[in-house]
Amino acid sequence: MQKVKxxxxxxxxxxxxxxxxxxxxxxxxxxxxxxxxxYWMVNSNSVDDLVQExxxxxxxxxxxxxxxxxxxxxxxxxxxxxxxxxxxYNSTTLVEFEEVPQAESNLDLETSDLISIGLMKLTPDxxxxxxxxxxxxxxxxxxxxxxxxxxxxxxxxxxxxxTKFVSFLNKNGFNYE
Numbered sequence: 001m002q003k004v005k006x007x008x009x010x011x012x013x014x015x016x017x018x019x020x021x022x023x024x025x026x027x028x029x030x031x032x033x034x035x036x037x038x039y040w041m042v043n044s045n046s047v048d049d050l051v052q053e054x055x056x057x058x059x060x061x062x063x064x065x066x067x068x069x070x071x072x073x074x075x076x077x078x079x080x081x082x083x084x085x086x087x088x089y090n091s092t093t094l095v096e097f098e099e100v101p102q103a104e105s106n107l108d109l110e111t112s113d114l115i116s117i118g119l120m121k122l123t124p125d126x127x128x129x130x131x132x133x134x135x136x137x138x139x140x141x142x143x144x145x146x147x148x149x150x151x152x153x154x155x156x157x158x159x160x161x162x163t164k165f166v167s168f169l170n171k172n173g174f175n176y177e
Contacts, residue, residue, distance in 0.1 A: 118168040
C-alpha cells in the first residue's frame with residue numbers, strides 16, 4: 001500500500017511539474033501582451049496589480065484550460081474580465097485635457113498625456129479594438145477572434161474609435177489626418 005501511494009504521489013508531482021513548466025512558457029510568451037492590453041484599457045498605476053491578478057486567475061484555472069482556443073485568447077479574456085471588474089469598482093475621474101500641465105520643454109510628455117486622455121475618452125469596447133488593431137498590430141480577423149466578435153464588427157469599432165480619437169486630438173491642437 002505504501003508503494004502505491006508513493007507511485008501516485010510521484011506521478012502527481014511529475015504532472016504538476018509539467019503543468020508549471022507549460023504555464024511558465026505561456027507566461028513568458030504572453031506577459032508583455034497582457035501588460036500592454038491592460039495598460040491601454042486602464043492607463044493607471046494599477047496595471048502591475050491587474051497583470052498579477054490576471055496571471056493568478058489564469059494559474060488557478062490553467063489545469064482546466066481545454067486548449068479549444070489559443071492561450072493568448074484565453075488569457076486576454078481573463079485580463080479583460082479583471083479590467084472590467086477593476087473599472088466597475090474603481091471609478092476614477094480622468095484628468096481633463098485643460099488640467100494637463102503644459103510643459104513646453106517636454107513636448108513628448110505633453111503628447112503622451114494627450115494620447116492617453118484621448119484613449120480614455122473612448123468606450124471600453126472601442127478602446128479594446130483600437131488598442132489591439134492600431135497599437136498592437138493585430139488584424140481585424142485576429143481582433144475578432146480575441147474578442148469573439150465578427151471581423152466586420154472589429155473593423156467598424158476600430159474605425160469609429162479612430163474617428164473619435166483623431167477628432168479629440170484635432171480639437172486639442174494636435175493636427176492629425
